[in-house]
Amino acid sequence: xxxxxxxEEQLEKTIDKYYDSTxxxxxxxxxxxxxxxxxVCALVDYYDIDLILESGVCRGMSTEIFCSYTKSDxxxxxxxxxxxxxxDKEIPxxxxxxxxxxxxxxxxxxxxxLIHGDSSIVxxxxxxxxxxxxxxxxxDGPKFESALxxxxxxxxxxxxxxxxxxxxxKETDYHFVDRLDSCFFYTDETWYYDKYGWLDDVKxxxxxxxxxxxxxxxxxxxxxxxxxxxxxxPQGGGLGIAINGKFEKTNxxxxxxxxxxxxxxxxxxxxxx
Numbered sequence: 001x002x003x004x005x006x007x008e009e010q011l012e013k014t015i016d017k018y019y020d021s022t023x024x025x026x027x028x029x030x031x032x033x034x035x036x037x038x039x040v041c042a043l044v045d046y047y048d049i050d051l052i053l054e055s056g057v058c059r060g061m062s063t064e065i066f067c068s069y070t071k072s073d074x075x076x077x078x079x080x081x082x083x084x085x086x087x088d089k090e091i092p093x094x095x096x097x098x099x100x101x102x103x104x105x106x107x108x109x110x111x112x113x114l115i116h117g118d119s120s121i122v123x124x125x126x127x128x129x130x131x132x133x134x135x136x137x138x139x140d141g142p143k144f145e146s147a148l149x150x151x152x153x154x155x156x157x158x159x160x161x162x163x164x165x166x167x168x169x170k171e172t173d174y175h176f177v178d179r180l181d182s183c184f185f186y187t188d189e190t191w192y193y194d195k196y197g198w199l200d201d202v203k204x205x206x207x208x209x210x211x212x213x214x215x216x217x218x219x220x221x222x223x224x225x226x227x228x229x230x231x232x233x234p235q236g237g238g239l240g241i242a243i244n245g246k247f248e249k250t251n252x253x254x255x256x257x258x259x260x261x262x263x264x265x266x267x268x269x270x271x272x273x
Contacts, residue, residue, distance in 0.1 A: 031061020055119035056141025067109035169238030177240030197265035
């Protein structure tokens with residue numbers, strides 16, 4: 001059974017490999033924070049995951065984190081996306097974000113498959129055909145209650161070990177994962193932010209030259225963090241995790257209010273570049 005102690009120990013086991021596999025990745029606009037990817041990768045190892053199913057790909061920041069971390073471990077990643085951003089802007093599919101993400105990531109990661117489609121239709125079909133695999137599900141779209149509905153439709157499969165929800169944070173109005181009895185963890189838990197929040201500060205210099213985006217303005221991760229940490233969103237939208245099985249429920253303290261720059265976590269010396 002997964003306990004808080006086991007989870008914290010698993011994070012410690014994962015951090016060196018996680019840092020090495022992500023330290024040279026270029027941040028993509030409005031993407032996953034690097035401190036959000038760590039708990040997902042830690043649980044991928046803990047549950048011996050064979051397949052990561054991701055609903056909502058967009059520019060592929062989280063997708064690339066997972067692919068880079070697992071590419072030598074035999075883990076496959078399937079990303080599903082309707083590319084609604086491009087459709088809303090009436091951008092042709094060939095010029096859209098999802099297609100450009102495939103062109104960027106496909107040649108680098110043989111363990112990745114991208115599917116243009118509706119996750120509520122495609123994901124159950126994949127699960128039916130892969131009951132022999134240990135599976136993790138990451139939901140970055142749809143959002144909020146619709147994300148929970150998608151997760152609930154997949155919980156019948158015991159081989160689905162956990163769910164990760166982007167744009168979820170306990171301290172904000174986005175603590176929707178609480179509606180699941182299986183809610184286990186949020187990345188805005190104080191102990192986690194204090195220990196691993198530095199992951200989002202380690203490579204600001206790498207993010208200053210992002211390619212132009214047809215849908216939203218280019219923003220560096222540093223600018224994004226400056227904005228979000230001075231508001232009630234200490235780590236952007238944050239990440240919530242639900243376990244599809246037995247685990248130890250615990251009560252945690254959460255970040256409250258703005259975080260002054262002087263109080264941001266310090267990068268450990270061994271990870272300074």
